[in-house]
Amino acid sequence: MASVSRFSYDRDECKGAPSFKRASLRQFSPVLVAMVGLPGRGKSVLARRLSRYLNYTGDVTKVLDISDYRRKHMEKYASHEMFRADNLPAWRLRQQSFREALEDAAEWLQEDGHHVVILDGPNVSRAQRQEIYDLIYGQLGFRIMFIECVCEEPAILERNFKDILQYSADYSSMAAEEALNDLTYKMAHYKAQYESPSLGSHWELPCPMVKILDGGYGGIVAHGVTGTKESKILAFISIPKPNQQVIYFSRHGESEFNVIGRIGGDALLSPRGRVYAQALAKHVQALNLPGLQVWTSTLQRTKATAVGIPAPQQHLHELDEIYSGDCESLTYEELQERFPRELALRDRDKLKYRYPQGESYLDVMQRLVPVLQQLETETNVLSVSHQAVLRCVLGYFLESPIEEIPYIHVPLHTIIKVTLKGYKYTMETVKMPIDCVDTNRAKPANCLINRSSEEALLTVPAHLDSLSSLNTLTTCM
Amino acid sequence: MASVSRFSYDRDECKGAPSFKRASLRQFSPVLVAMVGLPGRGKSVLARRLSRYLNYTGDVTKVLDISDYRRKHMEKYASHEMFRADNLPAWRLRQQSFREALEDAAEWLQEDGHHVVILDGPNVSRAQRQEIYDLIYGQLGFRIMFIECVCEEPAILERNFKDILQYSADYSSMAAEEALNDLTYKMAHYKAQYESPSLGSHWELPCPMVKILDGGYGGIVAHGVTGTKESKILAFISIPKPNQQVIYFSRHGESEFNVIGRIGGDALLSPRGRVYAQALAKHVQALNLPGLQVWTSTLQRTKATAVGIPAPQQHLHELDEIYSGDCESLTYEELQERFPRELALRDRDKLKYRYPQGESYLDVMQRLVPVLQQLETETNVLSVSHQAVLRCVLGYFLESPIEEIPYIHVPLHTIIKVTLKGYKYTMETVKMPIDCVDTNRAKPANCLINRSSEEALLTVPAHLDSLSSLNTLTTCM
Numbered sequence: 001m002a003s004v005s006r007f008s009y010d011r012d013e014c015k016g017a018p019s020f021k022r023a024s025l026r027q028f029s030p031v032l033v034a035m036v037g038l039p040g041r042g043k044s045v046l047a048r049r050l051s052r053y054l055n056y057t058g059d060v061t062k063v064l065d066i067s068d069y070r071r072k073h074m075e076k077y078a079s080h081e082m083f084r085a086d087n088l089p090a091w092r093l094r095q096q097s098f099r100e101a102l103e104d105a106a107e108w109l110q111e112d113g114h115h116v117v118i119l120d121g122p123n124v125s126r127a128q129r130q131e132i133y134d135l136i137y138g139q140l141g142f143r144i145m146f147i148e149c150v151c152e153e154p155a156i157l158e159r160n161f162k163d164i165l166q167y168s169a170d171y172s173s174m175a176a177e178e179a180l181n182d183l184t185y186k187m188a189h190y191k192a193q194y195e196s197p198s199l200g201s202h203w204e205l206p207c208p209m210v211k212i213l214d215g216g217y218g219g220i221v222a223h224g225v226t227g228t229k230e231s232k233i234l235a236f237i238s239i240p241k242p243n244q245q246v247i248y249f250s251r252h253g254e255s256e257f258n259v260i261g262r263i264g265g266d267a268l269l270s271p272r273g274r275v276y277a278q279a280l281a282k283h284v285q286a287l288n289l290p291g292l293q294v295w296t297s298t299l300q301r302t303k304a305t306a307v308g309i310p311a312p313q314q315h316l317h318e319l320d321e322i323y324s325g326d327c328e329s330l331t332y333e334e335l336q337e338r339f340p341r342e343l344a345l346r347d348r349d350k351l352k353y354r355y356p357q358g359e360s361y362l363d364v365m366q367r368l369v370p371v372l373q374q375l376e377t378e379t380n381v382l383s384v385s386h387q388a389v390l391r392c393v394l395g396y397f398l399e400s401p402i403e404e405i406p407y408i409h410v411p412l413h414t415i416i417k418v419t420l421k422g423y424k425y426t427m428e429t430v431k432m433p434i435d436c437v438d439t440n441r442a443k444p445a446n447c448l449i450n451r452s453s454e455e456a457l458l459t460v461p462a463h464l465d466s467l468s469s470l471n472t473l474t475t476c477m
Numbered sequence: 478m479a480s481v482s483r484f485s486y487d488r489d490e491c492k493g494a495p496s497f498k499r500a501s502l503r504q505f506s507p508v509l510v511a512m513v514g515l516p517g518r519g520k521s522v523l524a525r526r527l528s529r530y531l532n533y534t535g536d537v538t539k540v541l542d543i544s545d546y547r548r549k550h551m552e553k554y555a556s557h558e559m560f561r562a563d564n565l566p567a568w569r570l571r572q573q574s575f576r577e578a579l580e581d582a583a584e585w586l587q588e589d590g591h592h593v594v595i596l597d598g599p600n601v602s603r604a605q606r607q608e609i610y611d612l613i614y615g616q617l618g619f620r621i622m623f624i625e626c627v628c629e630e631p632a633i634l635e636r637n638f639k640d641i642l643q644y645s646a647d648y649s650s651m652a653a654e655e656a657l658n659d660l661t662y663k664m665a666h667y668k669a670q671y672e673s674p675s676l677g678s679h680w681e682l683p684c685p686m687v688k689i690l691d692g693g694y695g696g697i698v699a700h701g702v703t704g705t706k707e708s709k710i711l712a713f714i715s716i717p718k719p720n721q722q723v724i725y726f727s728r729h730g731e732s733e734f735n736v737i738g739r740i741g742g743d744a745l746l747s748p749r750g751r752v753y754a755q756a757l758a759k760h761v762q763a764l765n766l767p768g769l770q771v772w773t774s775t776l777q778r779t780k781a782t783a784v785g786i787p788a789p790q791q792h793l794h795e796l797d798e799i800y801s802g803d804c805e806s807l808t809y810e811e812l813q814e815r816f817p818r819e820l821a822l823r824d825r826d827k828l829k830y831r832y833p834q835g836e837s838y839l840d841v842m843q844r845l846v847p848v849l850q851q852l853e854t855e856t857n858v859l860s861v862s863h864q865a866v867l868r869c870v871l872g873y874f875l876e877s878p879i880e881e882i883p884y885i886h887v888p889l890h891t892i893i894k895v896t897l898k899g900y901k902y903t904m905e906t907v908k909m910p911i912d913c914v915d916t917n918r919a920k921p922a923n924c925l926i927n928r929s930s931e932e933a934l935l936t937v938p939a940h941l942d943s944l945s946s947l948n949t950l951t952t953c954m
Contacts, residue, residue, distance in 0.1 A: 027851050027855075028791070028793065028847075028851070203696075216702075218700075219680075219698065219699055219700035219701070220698070220699050220700075220702075221696065221697070221698050221699075222696055222697050222698075222699070222715055223695075223696035223697075224696070225693075225697075225715045225716055226716055226717075226854065227716075227851070228846075228847040228850045228851055229847075231712040231713070231715050231716050231850070232712060234711065234712055234715050235708040235709060235711055235712035236708070238699055238702045238708055238711050239702050239703055239704075239708050240703075314505070316505065345834075354831070354834070356833065357822075357831070369705075370505075370705040370706075373705045373708070374504050374505070374704070374705055377703065378504075
């Protein structure tokens with residue numbers, strides 16, 4: 001078993017001031033978040049949700065699941081017997097797994113550009129939590145936050161158990177009844193070993209500790225919260241989120257600007273776009289979704305796309321298309337002619353590139369945060385928005401690497417369904433059989449500023465030259 | 478007394494969907510935050526802190542203090558007798574004040590571009606809170622959040638009482654002992670009327686309710702939190718903040734770039750700048766501040782300015798000067814020559830203007846948020862930073878109108894002391910007697926794009942033309 005002494009980390013900023021306690025300068029240090037709670041209390045789902053949110057909002061975060069370490073040491077999960085307090089060899093194995101995960105967490109925090117690590121596991125004993133505290137805070141000078149998930153609400157527990165039986169690697173090859181029986185025993189073993197980190201108004205350790213009751217629906221209790229990352233985490237976990245969730249997305253129907261290859265603007269739908277709007281309304285009505293809501297951007301093309309759907313609608317500026325500033329309403333050909341340097345800079349780094357007087361993908365990602373946070377608490381919302389915005393939204397739910405977000409394929413006339421399954425969101429698409437242009441411009445091979453116009457325009461999708469050709473298009477629909 | 482029926486407000490986004498309950502679409506509506514608690518529990522300080530933070534971070538917020546309304550109806554505060562439950566005429570007056578404040582709050586929320594209103598007052602009775610709920614949520618469809626301040630910690634209470642006796646308008650013309658006696662009775666009257674909105678695990682109303690214990694030092698309990706504004710508010714109030722606070726600021730000493738009129742860059746200190754660094758260290762040492770910490774930017778000139786101060790230091794990217802992108806290291810003269818349109822656009826709207834591939838003041842304000850949030854929990858921090866950054870920081874603490882922030886005067890070689898006094902931060906400055914250039918360029922009268930170079934450069938402060946002249950400057954120090 002590796003020893004914890006392999007760490008002798010010291011914060012850079014504290015060097016040169018050896019006579020001062022490091023503790024006083026830990027305000028902005030990386031944070032280890034340790035989950036606490038019995039199996040089936042929603043720890044893992046919460047850990048993954050939190051990680052998804054933190055990564056998207058710029059705090060580079062990783063989840064380490066202690067049970068993954070335990071599984072590395074076993075050929076195959078046998079039974080609940082390994083969680084008994086009096087099963088000494090199994091206890092040793094579990095301790096070892098805990099330590100390995102903790103050490104990997106410590107190692108990860110020490111790498112540049114890492115902000116948060118989440119240690120996902122029951123961490124039910126006082127001794128384990130003390131060990132986390134001593135290594136991470138005492139020895140390494142990082143910050144710590146404990147999140148305890150307490151749940152006694154039968155409906156939530158039942159749902160959580162179902163998820164475990166369906167998605168846990170331990171039960172993947174066990175018959176349903178046997179698995180449920182095993183899980184019940186496992187729970188009982190953990191209950192016998194459970195020492196809650198808070199007893200009334202007393203808290204076990206001098207660091208932020210949060211107790212979440214019934215998945216947040218029963219409220220939260222927090223103590224000793226300090227640090228901006230911790231308060232950001234608290235804000236996120238304080239809002240209860242359903243564990244069954246389906247969200248629908250669609251771009252607006254094909255717009256007049258799409259047809260003639262112009263970006264941005266506030267154009268109307270093309271005739272084919274209007275047909276898509278009708279088809280979308282029909283499709284959504286047939287789904288008969290209880291409590292359906294529609295969120296669109298404030299631009300004409302999304303409102304017109306959603307107008308026929310009989311559900312409450314709201315129009316949010318946050319869902320407006322990326323604003324291309326001085327480049328609004330231009331075609332790529334015009335962009336290349338008038339701003340060749342800008343187009344090359346954009347192709348080089350589409351994520352960070354900001355249009356002159358306009359926005360970057362990063363800007364859009366940021367302004368979307370409140371909407372995403374809210375969306376994560378909803379079910380049966382249909383959001384009708386735009387190519388760049390939906391790339392960011394899907395990037396959030398599907399946890400795409402941030403650099404890939406500006407290239408996610410979100411075609412027109414396609415309904416996207418995002419469903420929470422266990423820890424993860426999965427995506428399905430329904431392509432409606434209504435012709436439309438392709439608006440996706442792949443990254444050109446040559447992104448140098450001195451490239452030729454031909455090279456810059458190589459990947460521009462085909463489009464008409466003027467609106468007057470639109471009528472021809474209508475007749476061949 | 479005005480009737481509540483003067484409101485018949487309906488959210489725009491719900492129009493056209495009359496058959497759907499408005500309630501389902503309230504996710505992004507404006508929020509009324511109602512404080513609850515006995516006098517001296519820290520409600521007003523918290524309300525003002527929250528308002529300062531929300532306004533700075535883009536949620537336009539106003540605090541309405543019910544006692545201001547009460548004072549409008551009285552020539553002069555007489556005594557605690559007016560807070561007795563059995564003093565019927567006084568009770569009517571207090572009820573009237575409560576309603577007037579509530580109605581103004583409702584009216585304010587209905588105006589475009591307003592996001593949060595904070596109703597500051599004891600709101601100790603269940604009936605009052607029900608009335609708030611019925612009007613704001615039931616009738617108008619806005620959101621509500623209650624924040625209850627509970628405090629039993631003698632040291633905190635004593636400090637809060639002192640603040641009330643010193644800063645409350647009621648006690649401004651009363652002798653100290655009489656005032657303390659009166660406040661004690663007032664408290665007792667309110668205690669007799671106090672109905673807490675939470676009883677164990679039961680909460681009075683189906684909306685977010687947060688209980689803050691001992692100014693946050695005793696932790697918080699939150700129930701029913703929904704909505705991104707509410708979770709943002711929760712994050713802010715969850716971190717306890719001291720009610721005695723002094724923070725020091727200074728720009729770096731004069732830099733080589735300051736001397737020759739160049740913006741941005743990462744220059745060294747000028748000889749006079751190095752003299753300032755020594756003087757600053759001497760001055761700060763003489764203050765003998767317990768627990769002093771120094772926060773600088775990551776640029777050479779702030780580190781060199783702070784290096785002689787014997788205190789723990791950390792260097793934060795968030796405190797780096799506004800990044801002027803393609804315009805880094807230019808003089809205003811060069812800027813006008815090479816980017817005349819950019820300079821004019823900047824002069825027109827310095828707050829929102831973003832340098833090409835660089836930052837705007839708004840960008841800087843945003844990246845400063847975590848540092849400001851942390852700074853608000855500290856005392857005896859000296860932050861050595863830059864002109865634009867300190868404009869934003871001072872704008873935050875002094876609650877400057879946002880458009881004025883880019884023009885706040887922050888001269889070189891000046892120590893700025895910001896002290897919390899009651900609800901407000903006040904500022905004092907100490908100008909060190911060490912010559913330096915003036916780097917403040919006032920807004921020119923003509924901000925049109927076609928202005929002449931002369932007009933554009935009219936307010937550029939005097940500077941040398943090259944570094945070779947620096948030696949002359951050194952000798953005449």
